[in-house]
Amino acid sequence: MKYDFKTVEAKWQKVWEDEDTFHAEIDHSKPKFYALVEFPYPSAAGLHVGHPRSYTALDIVARKKRQCGYNVLYPMGWDAFGLPTENYALKNHINPEIVTAQNVARFKSQLKALGLSFDWDREINTTDPEYYKWTQWIFIQLFKKGLAYKKETTVNYCTGCKVVLANEEVVNGVCERCGSPVVQKNKSQWMLKITAYADRLINDLDDVDYIDRVKTQQRNWIGRSHGAEINFDTTAGDTLTVYTTRADTLFGATYMVISPEHAFIKKWVDAGLIRNADAVAAYQEEAARKSDFERTELNKEKTGVVVEGVKGINPVNGKEIPIFISDYVLATYGTGAIMAVPAHDTRDWEFAKKFGLPIIEVVKGNTPSDLDKEAFTDVATGTLVNSDFLNGLSVEDAKNKMYAWLEENGKGHKQVNFKLRDWVFSRQRYWGEPIPMVYCDKCGWVPLPESELPLRLPEIKDFEPGENGESPLARHTEWVSTTCPCCGAPAKRETDTMPQWAGSSWYFLRYCDPKNHDAIASKEALEYWSPVDWYNGGMEHTTLHLLYSRFWHKFLYDIGVVPTKEPYQKRTSHGMILGLNPHAFENQPDAERKRLLAEYGDEKGARKALVEKYGEMAEHPIVKMSKSLGNVVNPDDVVNEYGADTLRLYEMFIGDFEKAAPWNTSSIKGCKRFLDKIWSMSEKLVPGEGVRPELEAVANRTIKKVGEDIDALKANTAIAQLMIYVNALSDQGGATKAEYELLLQLLNPFAPHMTEELWQQLGHTEQLAYHAWPTYDEAKCVEQTIEIAVQVNGKVKARIKVPAAIENADAIAAAKAEPAVAEAIAGKTIAKEIYVKGKLVNIAVKG
Structure with missing residues (x-):
């Protein structure tokens, strides 16, 4: 029977939702494990295939941890304030709140289609007043402790948008969005005194498990x-x-x-x-x-x-x-x-x-x-x-x-x-958290009473900034005019809003107790779940976001709100998924390449013509995905054609997790064939009890390697080992029930839908999601191994140890999973793969 992935994936996603399979509650009888990925900004463009790389990697870790007896919290939410949504609202004359709700709904449906084991009961949204109530509360505490203050400072001011820009939004002296000149202006801004924590932000890096390049970026940014x-x-x-x-x-x-x-x-x-x-x-x-x-x-x-x-x-x-x-x-x-x-x-x-x-x-x-x-x-x-x-x-x-x-x-x-400067915390825009401060001529700046939080954004229709760059809120005098909380005299509200960084500086705490009306989270929840055990995200956020959130957390620790001085015990980062550049010579259709060669004489001339037409970027066959290049891949399309499990498997097999990797749709088919092969094996299980003696070594090695590789975020080599195990089963005429069950257990974190279905077909009534992770016998892992060289186009790229009796396909799979080899063949067309038994693997590539 052919594997009907659409039916199977829809079935199990509904089961997980109906049975709340991944919901987490405080349970002191189990060790806890808090896995966290950066919550996305829900843009109108939706997810692209780069997003699932991080989510799937930590999902695999979270699934294994559950099977190892841990009480796992793996939450998701939305970092939904920000300039892109406001700009979209301006252009299309629609309220940013409506845009945000539409974008969130789309993102959520896309994430659910990937089979990620998020606890959706803990979903948060930074634009929810019940959420930003506590963002405002934190700001007030910072103000009370002298860490939030207002001062004149130099800012980048766009003469076209009439708004203050971050340094990253200024390119060659003009606004990256509208192209208008950007000038330096002195404006009164709210500042957060992050410099007061500079020494601790450096010193306490010694107490956490961050990859070296993340620690280096933090130290360099602080610049002591x-x-x-x-x-x-x-x-x-x-x-x-x-x-x-x-x-x-x-x-x-x-x-x-x-x-x-x-x-x-x-x-x-x-x-x-x-x-x-x-x-x-x-x-x-x-x-x-x-x-x-x-x-x-x-x-x-x-x-x-x-x-x-x-x-x-x-x-x-x-x-x-x-x-x-x-x-x-x-x-x-x-x-x-x-x-x-x-x-x-x-x-x-x-x-x-x-x-x-x-x-x-x-x-x-x-x-x-x-x-x-x-x-x-x-x-x-x-x-x-x-x-x-x-x-x-x-x-x-x-x-x-x-x-x-x-x-x-x-x-x-x-x-x-220190290089570190105090944090400019004002934005002269509408779509952000209102700053809960009022100005009184007699009392100066005064915070709102905490009982009046949240201070909600007023519903307005004109989101354009003012002529001199003031916030659109400044025009709404009925909202601006108020009374001083201290003396009762007439006063005015602050019309600047907080930057997008605000809501993301403490969101991991709210996941611990997202429906609490009386506090950020209960003391019990914070003490149980803190700190985050493993946080993964992009390298682009390992300076500012990581620094800001560590600063806020240390402040909350100082005032007794949180129980740990650091928010994240472990931090890793993933490489980007890259796309094929349609302007590069290598990626032209065959007919177009022939035409270019005929017109310009040779490849050098053709390449030069493409560069003249499209710019220097045409020299690079693999580039960052972007809508302007038309090389963005929508995961919905991949899921629809190949299934979520295939997408998950491919995203993890694509290469070294920490490095950038090119997307190649044709390579997905190999992952689909692998899953189809496993599905077909269920129809011809062979007689026998347990694991047969001739397969004990490979079975035990597979348990060991897959488990260790998941813990080390080396999913690509874990999958390669699973392929070796599947080939070993095929060489023995198929799998016994026990051997097949072991395969399903080890594959489950990677391909949860298909493995749950097959597990159920074997007669099991409980979900595989919580079935105990298999154990191995170290003594049975030992088998004679040999070292072979791996060559790419005749040049040795690595030396790997493999079983002496390894088959051709398995040797090639193991070679391609080696990081140095994967990098050497990334984005290239494989012309030939050869295994010289006991000596070497040679891979010939083009491009």
């Missing part, structure tokens, strides 16, 4: 450094303070740079001290059009203007040095001023070479007459030269002596600095 603040007098009578990690190089400081926004510029212009004020003003205007990211990009050409009429004075030798303004110095980092030591800093060297400034070597090992940038840059060791009382000292000794000199002479002091 140890150095000194040094005071430079100026000929204007003011003191410029700089921060440096290289106080030992002070004798090599030959010029200074201040940010174009530095307050001293206006002071000196007003005092008539700057002779080239027009040039300075023009440069300030030019810098204001760039984002912080563009200004600090390392490879960009260095620009600047000397401040004529004012000079700095090097405190260590009394020499006057020029002061420049340049956009690579930011007012928001450090003191907004730097000392430049061009002999030992790449950026300073490039600037000095361009403007003809002195370059003085102060750490031996560089030759000033032969200033090769790569030879001297960022010298961290060596002996001091040309540095008076520091000469002959090592870098570290020189630093310490300079620190002491600065302190003794009143010219500075040791300082720990």
Whole structure:
């Protein structure tokens, strides 16, 4: 009987829903396991095949944990506030709430069709007032503790959208959405004092199990450094303070740079001290059009203007040095001023070479007459030269002596600095959580009484921002006008809303007790489920989201709301699913390739023509999925044609989970054939009890490897081992009932629908979802193995150990599952696969 996946998958999805199979309750008789994936932003586009990669991987882990006796919480919800929905609402004249509800419904149906074992009873939505009530409550607690404050700060302002943009939304000085110029403006913004937690956010990384690249990103973003603040007098009578990690190089400081926004510029212009004020003003205007990211990009050409009429004075030798303004110095980092030591800093060297400034070597090992940038840059060791009382000292000794000199002479002091800036928490938009603050002329900023939460968004029809970039809420005076909670005088509500990061900074806590009306979650629920045992998400969220949510959690820990100082015990990240580039030569249809070759003479000419037509991207056969390229794959289409279990299996078999992997629809068919083969085996079970002696070794090895690989997120090699086991059964004429049941148990986390159906057909009445995970006998795993080489186009990519008696197909499957090999053949057409028994596998690929 042919496997009817549509009927089987619909059946079991209904069973799981009707029986609440994956619902979790507090149960102290079991060890708990809290698995978490990043909840999605429900866009109008719906899911693409990149989303299920993370969800399926943790679903496999969660399913195995249940079968190992754990009480598993695996929840899902919606991060539903944000600019894209508001922009869609603006364009189509529809309320964002309606758009959000439609998008959520579509996403939910898509996720359910994948057979993911979410506890849907715990579903949350950041736009639900009963949810954002507690987001507002957290903000008020931050305000009460002095960690939420309002200040004037520089922001990116789009002259077209009339809205403040994040740095990531500014490309080449224009708004990525509308293309209008973006300028720097000072606006009053709510800020969260995340810098107060900077040390703890770094130090506590030692206590959690995050993959190294995630910890590195966190540490780099926070950017803790140890150095000194040094005071430079100026000929204007003011003191410029700089921060440096290289106080030992002070004798090599030959010029200074201040940010174009530095307050001293206006002071000196007003005092008539700057002779080239027009040039300075023009440069300030030019810098204001760039984002912080563009200004600090390392490879960009260095620009600047000397401040004529004012000079700095090097405190260590009394020499006057020029002061420049340049956009690579930011007012928001450090003191907004730097000392430049061009002999030992790449950026300073490039600037000095361009403007003809002195370059003085102060750490031996560089030759000033032969200033090769790569030879001297960022010298961290060596002996001091040309540095008076520091000469002959090592870098570290020189630093310490300079620190002491600065302190003794009143010219500075040791300082720990951070790249991390306080979090700008305001958005001048409608579709976000209202900030629960009112302004009273007498009392200043006052939080709403907690009894008045949630402060709901008013229902409005005009979502356009104001002419000067104010929130559309500012126009609705009936909502804005209120009374002061402290003195009862007339007051006005805050009209800015919170950023999308707000709701995602604590959502994992709400899953613990999502229907609680009196608290974020009950004390009992938080103590039972905390912390999250395993959190997986994209690398793009391992800086800001991870940092923000850790900050909020630490604050809640400090005020006694949560029981652990860290929210997530383990964090992993997945690689993206990539798509075929339809503009690349390799991906043209056969007929089009022939036409291009005929027209342009050879492949080189054809490739050049495609690049001229479509841009440099046409050089890359595998690229990120995007609607503009038309290479986005809808999982609905895959599920409809091949089934959810096949999609799940393919997403896990596609390659190393941490690395990007190309989507190749033709490869899905192999996973479908594998499942069809397993289905067909149920119709010809062979007589026998238990596992036959000749299959004991492969059976035990399969139990061991599949279990270990699931725990290590190596689903691709787990599936390869299952293929080996299936082939071993086929070689023995089929499976006994016990051997087949073992296969279903091990395959269940990957292909839950089909395995539940087959399990039931074998006469079992309980669901396989909670059947005990099989155990293995280590002694029976031992079998003679050999090491074989794996070649791709004749080049050795890996060496793997395989059973001595391994068959051709199994050896090739094991070879292709090896990460280095999978990467080498990714996105390429396989021309030939050969196994030379006992020696090697050779794979020939094209493209």
